[in-house]
Amino acid sequence: MNKLAVLGHPIGHTLSPVMHNASIQALGLADQYEYDKLDVAPDALLERLSRFPSEGYAGVNLTIPLKEVAFQGLEKLDESARTLGAVNTVEFTDDGPVGHNTDGYGVLKALEEAFGKTVENDSVFVLGCGGAGRAVALMAALNGAKTVTLADVDAERLANLAAEIAEKAPTVDISQCLEKAEQVEKCRAADLVIQASPVGMKKDDPSLMPPEAFREGQRVFDLIYMYPETTLLGVARKQGAQVANGLGMLLHQGARAFKIWTGIQPDVAAMRTALELAVYGDR
Structure with missing residues (x-):
């Protein structure tokens, strides 16, 4: 099982697992991927990131207040992260973690x-x-x-x-x-x-x-x-x-992140439906 997650501090408000798991289910990948949320304090972030690959993580998202901590602490940064000066997506590669920004x-x-x-x-x-x-x-x-x-x-x-x-x-x-x-x-x-x-x-x-x-x-x-x-x-x-x-921003930054981690195009329609249901209810 390839693990994915969003990290923040606090993290209770996030809807990232809702949309990602909806896409994973729609694509028939539930036996390969799962997406969760984890509360990680800023001073623990870099040490935690170093352990994730050995725990089966393919990648993580970062939210408040971790984006700039990762930008300052990661050795490898994609051009998107260098340009915007923050990291919201971390990809775990054989050469170490790489910070991206899909915001x-x-x-x-x-x-x-x-x-x-x-x-x-x-x-x-x-x-x-x-x-x-x-x-x-x-x-x-x-x-x-x-x-x-x-x-x-x-x-x-x-x-x-x-x-x-x-x-x-x-x-x-x-x-x-x-x-x-x-x-x-x-x-x-x-x-x-x-x-x-x-x-x-x-x-x-x-x-x-x-x-x-x-x-x-x-x-x-x-x-x-x-x-x-x-x-x-x-x-x-x-x-x-x-x-x-900001629901559309959450949707599209998340879709880009999933493609970075997996090489697979997510089911954006399933992600959108899950988000709208969570925020607007059954309209």
């Missing part, structure tokens, strides 16, 4: 599915510039965004990310927002708003942005996927924006 691919596919376009020629506002936001902002800058505005409460984080984007995508106009009033103004002006902070992972979390930050004609994408609509998406929708949660 960039996943969010581009999800945006195209939800809104009919990705980021080309857009002014993009990224709210929250930690691991996920950093990858999304870099992805937008490298894939044709006209401008990228970074919003966070951490000035050093903003400055570091702005400098990294300027180095990797020098033609893109980058701006930084710390103050709330400026964040609201820049958010409203953007074509595409991407909410990449953890706020919204709890059902009663408030929206980080007030109603006046949104408008008709905007696209608003929240990376959080555990609920059909976060509070922020509800606020944006009421202001006339098109909205989508």
Whole structure:
């Protein structure tokens, strides 16, 4: 049996096993693969990764807060991980673990599915510039965004990310927002708003942005996927924006990861159905 898993700390919220095991069943591979979730603390990650191959693991996904730990600690990194500065997928090879990043691919596919376009020629506002936001902002800058505005409460984080984007995508106009009033103004002006902070992972979390930050004609994408609509998406929708949660990103980054581990194209339709059932119920 080839084992697969998602690692995080905490890990209870994840829907990765739901979608991967649905695909494994649909492909008739249940006697060959199984996918689980494991709680692994950041300071234990690298030692744990070194033991996985001997325990029968073919690969693992990483979620909060492990993506940057793996990027810093793994010797071998695929170009996708080097570009985005984070690892969300680890492949175990005969030459050791290799870190990949399928998040960039996943969010581009999800945006195209939800809104009919990705980021080309857009002014993009990224709210929250930690691991996920950093990858999304870099992805937008490298894939044709006209401008990228970074919003966070951490000035050093903003400055570091702005400098990294300027180095990797020098033609893109980058701006930084710390103050709330400026964040609201820049958010409203953007074509595409991407909410990449953890706020919204709890059902009663408030929206980080007030109603006046949104408008008709905007696209608003929240990376959080555990609920059909976060509070922020509800606020944006009421202001006339098109909205989508992060379920599509989870789906497509996971599909790419499975192909990396196994060389087999997953059953994306089965994965999508399982995710939608888990989040939306039997509609």
